[in-house]
Amino acid sequence: MMCTAFCPNDAFEVNGYHLETRIQSLSPKEDLFVSCFRETQLHPDELVVPCVGALSLVHLLALCLKSFGKLVFNVSACESCENRAAAERLESLVALLKNHHDRIEAELIINKTATETMSPLTAESRRSFLMGLKNSLVSVVESQLPSFQHNPTDKVSRNRRVPRKVKLLRDLLNQLDQKKKDLVSSLCLYEIRVTDNCAVCPLCKGICPTGAIKIEKVDNHKTLVIDNTLCSGCGLCETFCKNDALQLQRPEGLDMAKEGGNC
Structure with missing residues (x-):
């Protein structure tokens, strides 16, 4: 289970x-x-x-x-x-x-x-x-x-x-104060950090299986937008980024959650 x-x-x-x-x-x-x-x-x-x-x-x-x-x-x-x-x-x-x-x-x-x-x-x-x-x-x-x-x-x-x-998770975050939001985020959410090497190409957006990565364009300026609640931590974006511009950080609670044997 x-x-x-x-x-x-x-x-x-x-x-x-x-x-x-x-x-x-x-x-x-x-x-x-x-x-x-x-x-x-x-x-x-x-x-x-x-x-x-x-x-x-x-x-x-x-x-x-x-x-x-x-x-x-x-x-x-x-x-x-x-x-x-x-x-x-x-x-x-x-x-x-x-x-x-x-x-x-x-x-x-x-x-x-x-x-x-x-x-x-x-x-x-x-x-x-x-x-x-x-x-x-x-x-x-x-x-x-x-x-x-x-x-x-x-x-x-x-x-x-x-x-x-x-x-x-989204409903929970919407109901909490900032202090509790930070706790939930640190325990449950993967974080994708974008460095200055990012060329805002569509590769990571296209390979993301959950739709967590999007590209927004305003006045000819493109920005990579990450929805951490959708990120499953698969690491495909980090692996296939040609510029090594993405860094995937695991949530604090992940390793603890996996203790206790196999399912």
């Missing part, structure tokens, strides 16, 4: 489950509990994900900065799961975010022991919720998470659209 977290262009996803949409629909609240479908639910109003490995750094920042008092990740069943490396990676990401407590007010908690039980009413509500996601998730769990096919009903939205992670 970690491949869904790392992929910047929605090429890997749980069929029919869009975590970014779920996060955007959340309203600020005092506490938020997050768990996977195998966990015992600790709270009736819980964000249930297919696997904690699906949580990217962008997802975590969006949750942290939604004014939650506590953000509790329930990983009590992860130790016995074949995907337990995902929980280890989540712990690394949470530790990284805790280092920025001056800009992240939410209290981040990793819960490894399920001590609370659900009432029968809550359990029934949870079962109803799971049944509502039957077509997209129950079949996934039963088939041990195979390679997923694109949802044919989503064909129109896949025609050169902005990836959902990018939309979530």
Whole structure:
């Protein structure tokens, strides 16, 4: 499931489950509990994900900065799961975010022991919720998470659209003050630095697979314009630049995000 977290262009996803949409629909609240479908639910109003490995750094920042008092990740069943490396990676990401407590007010908690039980009413509500996601998730769990096919009903939205992670990231940046924007940018965004050697030729623009590089022309003066939110860090622009004018800088959170094993 970690491949869904790392992929910047929605090429890997749980069929029919869009975590970014779920996060955007959340309203600020005092506490938020997050768990996977195998966990015992600790709270009736819980964000249930297919696997904690699906949580990217962008997802975590969006949750942290939604004014939650506590953000509790329930990983009590992860130790016995074949995907337990995902929980280890989540712990690394949470530790990284805790280092920025001056800009992240939410209290981040990793819960490894399920001590609370659900009432029968809550359990029934949870079962109803799971049944509502039957077509997209129950079949996934039963088939041990195979390679997923694109949802044919989503064909129109896949025609050169902005990836959902990018939309979530942009919405997050638009809502934050400058101090928190700087944090999100340093942790999540690649930076393409343009030196004076740039001749503003169209090579990097043409080779960029995500449309992150554009050329603007004003009064016969051309300028290279970079949209860092679209940059996937592929490095093609840096590699193929004839003048060595581009320098790609990795975000601070990238190496930490990749700790915890393979997907």
